[in-house]
Amino acid sequence: MRLRIGHLSTFYHTAILLMADEKLKKDLGFELEWRLFGTGPSIVEAFEKGELDIAYSGLPPVLIGIDRGVKIKCVAGGHIEGTVICGKKNYKGFPETEDLGDVLAQFRGGKIGVPGKGSIHDVILSDCLRRYNLKGDVEVVNFKWSDQLTEAVIHGEVSAAFGTPALAAAIIQYAKGRVLYPPALLWPDNPSYGIIAESSFLEHSGQIIERFLTQHEIATSILRDRKQEAAGIISRFLGFVEEELVLTALNISPKYCAKVTSGYISSTMAFVSAMLSLGYIRREIAAHEIFDTSLIDKIHPEEDHYKAG
Numbered sequence: 001m002r003l004r005i006g007h008l009s010t011f012y013h014t015a016i017l018l019m020a021d022e023k024l025k026k027d028l029g030f031e032l033e034w035r036l037f038g039t040g041p042s043i044v045e046a047f048e049k050g051e052l053d054i055a056y057s058g059l060p061p062v063l064i065g066i067d068r069g070v071k072i073k074c075v076a077g078g079h080i081e082g083t084v085i086c087g088k089k090n091y092k093g094f095p096e097t098e099d100l101g102d103v104l105a106q107f108r109g110g111k112i113g114v115p116g117k118g119s120i121h122d123v124i125l126s127d128c129l130r131r132y133n134l135k136g137d138v139e140v141v142n143f144k145w146s147d148q149l150t151e152a153v154i155h156g157e158v159s160a161a162f163g164t165p166a167l168a169a170a171i172i173q174y175a176k177g178r179v180l181y182p183p184a185l186l187w188p189d190n191p192s193y194g195i196i197a198e199s200s201f202l203e204h205s206g207q208i209i210e211r212f213l214t215q216h217e218i219a220t221s222i223l224r225d226r227k228q229e230a231a232g233i234i235s236r237f238l239g240f241v242e243e244e245l246v247l248t249a250l251n252i253s254p255k256y257c258a259k260v261t262s263g264y265i266s267s268t269m270a271f272v273s274a275m276l277s278l279g280y281i282r283r284e285i286a287a288h289e290i291f292d293t294s295l296i297d298k299i300h301p302e303e304d305h306y307k308a309g
Helices: 014-020 024-028 040-048 059-067 100-105 120-131 146-154 165-174 199-204 206-225 227-238 243-252 262-278 294-299
Strands: 002-008 031-037 054-057 072-079 084-088 111-115 139-143 160-163 177-181 193-198
Touching (some): 002 014, 002 040, 002 206, 014 227, 024 031, 024 206, 031 040, 040 054, 040 059, 059 072, 059 120, 059 193, 059 262, 072 199, 072 206, 072 294, 084 165, 100 120, 100 177, 111 120, 111 146, 120 139, 120 160, 120 262, 139 146, 146 160, 146 165, 160 165, 165 177, 165 243, 199 206, 206 227, 206 294, 227 243
Parallel strands (some): 002 054, 111 139, 111 160
Antiparallel strands (some): 054 193, 072 193, 084 160, 084 177
């Protein structure tokens, strides 16, 4: 048996820890086929083509996929509040000001970079620009890969970036930048990523997914409770990312758990409303169309650990 798993380059997802675990394949009893993608929307496209069984993705691309008929469900959480605003140190941000509108108004007439259209970061940026009447006054530039976005900030091609804690850590280290607005304030409880399953595979192979989710839950606890150890494993496995940079990213947004909480669901439903009004999706999508928590509730019956981070 082979489990086909789509994942992103985001190194604080449990995918990297699980790929680095040589015992995992033996413990699971089936082969894992990992496939790297640049953005969540490209993962949803792969589901649509029948190329994946499960994957790591932010929830907005999943909503877009469900809206156009892709048969997928979120079966577990992983991380919340994973979108950060970052840029060069010459821009003001939190804690000098707690007003997000003030932070964003600095970029009127300029450009803000963000990962691919329909990514969770792209949706949050679009919603923020609308709320503060800056839509059209700030140019949004979408990037296929986060590495390109880091380079764009370094070279001044964009004034700021909306993206992952890993992106923020890279901008801090390589662009001498800073976090301009922290993830916990930007959109509380936002579903940074979850584990997504193809619906028919979920129906017929639930036991396989359950065994994977058990390991996923263990890995979230390592990211949350043993950050230095996790940073070392990730750095050594990747071979090109410094341990200190990984640790910085884990500390910028430390809320890891596999549970799907009521806050995780309600935040996702807020995305449904925002995405409908912004034109990303064409209809209201109900929670039961998005989530199947039967497996993770069985694995993780206790209270969630997001805030423990």
